[in-house]
Structure formats: C-alpha cells, structure tokens
Amino acid sequence: WIMSCFVWSVRISGNREIPTEQVTVFLENCGLKPGSLASAQDIGRIKNSMMFEFGNLAHVSINIKGSLAMVEITERTMPPAIDDATPCNIVAAKSGQIVLLEAYEGVPYFKPGDSVKQGQLLVGGVFDSKVVGYRTVHASAKVLARTKHSFSVTGRYAYCRTEATGRQKQRYSLILFGKEIPLYISDKPFDFWQEETEQTDLSIGDAVLPVTLKKTVCQEITQTEAVYTKEELTEILQKEIAEKERISLQGMTVEDRKIDLSESSEGITVESLYTIIEEIGVRQEIFKQENQTEG
Secondary structure (H helix, E strand, O other), X not given: OOHXXXXXXXXXXXXXXXXXXXXXXXXXXXXXXXXXXXXXXXXXXXXXXXXXXXXXXXXXXXXXEOOXXXXXXXXXXXXXXXXXXXXXEEEEOOOEEEEEEEEEEOEEOOOOOOEXXXXXXXXXXXXXXXXXXXXXXXXXXXXXXXXXXXXXXXXXXEEEEEEEEXXXXXXXXXXXXXEEEEOOOOOOOOOOEEEEEEEEEEEEXXXXXXXXXXXXXXXXXXXXXXXXXXXXXXHHHHHHHHHHHHHHOOOOEEEEEEEEXXXXXXXXXXXXXXXXXXXXXXXXXXXXXXHHHHO
C-alpha cells in the first residue's frame, strides 16, 4: 500500500516534434518523476507550465493510475488560419515566374509571365474608390509560379563495411529508483557489436513497482574497410536524392529535372536541380502590415 502511494513510472505519448527526453526533464523539474509522492502532484499547475513552456502544444492530459503517470500530448500541426472576414493581402511566399494568377477577391498586381520576389504583393486587399474612399477586403486568389529547387549529397569511395556474424548474447539489468543494476559480469560481449534494448515495467495488478527490467540483445558484427565502385556510389547517392525529392517536393509538379555529377579522388557529389510549378500565394493581414510599418 505504501509503495502504491508513489509514482514509479512516467509514460509520455503523442509527441512528434518535441523530444521525449526534453519533456521528461521538464516534468522532473516540476516534481513529476519516479519516486515522487502521487498525492503531492499539482496536475493543473504542471499542465499550465507545459503549455507555457512548449508553445506548439494544443492540449496536455496527465492521469495518475496507481503508480503509473500517463502524460498524453497533442501538438499543434499548423498555425491558426486567418478568418475569412479579416482584411488581408496575398503575397509571394517564394520567388519565381508566375504561370497562373486568378484573383477571386482583391486587386491583382501581376500577370502570367511576370517574375516576382519573395514577399512581394501579388493581390491587394485595399480598393481605392473616389466615391467611398479606401475599402479593405479579404483577398483571395490562386497563384501558381515556376520556382527553382535543388538538393545535393556527397559520398566517399572508402567506407567501413559492417556485417553481422549471427552470434548474439542477451544481457539483463534492473532499473531500481532510477539506478541501473547490471545482472551480468562482462561489459564487453564481443569486440564489435550492435545493441537493441527493451524495457518492461514490473507491476502487481494496477500497481507499478519501482523496478524496470531491461533486456539488451548484443549482436556481434565485423568491420572491414571497403571501397565503392563509381557505379555503386552513384546509385546510392541517387537514391538519397530521390528520397529527398519524395519528401520535400510532395504534391508539387516537377516541370524539369537536371542532375549534375562531380567526381574527386575521394568521392562523388550529386546535385539535382528542379523546376517546380507550385502555389506561392499566402495571406498576410493588412492591419498587421500597417502596424509593423508604423513601428
């Protein structure tokens, strides 16, 4: 019963951008950590402190069940959208050559074929009328432009080849009150090895004990010096470029692609140049602009 009055395990879930280690350290500074008294936790204060400390949090939930503290985090995925009634302009998010400009609301300042620079006003949300004077609207437009992108990767011919021998050893240890107690003798299972770890909190029913069983699987590997051929290294670098393209240019239209390869005595550099058709128009509040200008 006495053991169940304390928090022995803190589980953090839901975080994508914020590292778990950073959240753990913050919670420890707030007093929520293994070995702390469960009844002494001010959950409301901890939640408010987290929302203040991490600006991209949308919601934090902290529940203590038995000796287990569960911290669920919801991060903001995108900034708040500008309300449709808020007066705004459409400005260029990137530099490029306009391919299509359809202004649904507002005054267009460019036409297809024109070149624009990042930050330039594309569609204005201010009308100048001789009858009623100036009138602001929520500018709306579709602006497609031809832009340039590039990726570059470098690789060396010489590398260290790692191969698994198939031999492995398992080592166990106990983590008691935050301290790790090894249940093995030798610290060096092989000359070279890779590790995979797995931790299991020990519990009795819903009560989590202050003991964690850590299992480490050590896989023996060999390391030898090796050299890529030009064809092998080029293929590896082109796959890296393709992965960068897949992630960074997702949803964009690739109009043209050019790959340049340069070679030295030590390795190869592959640079990929792209011409992209993409949406470059972004909304910018008019009053915010005016305040910044006045300041």
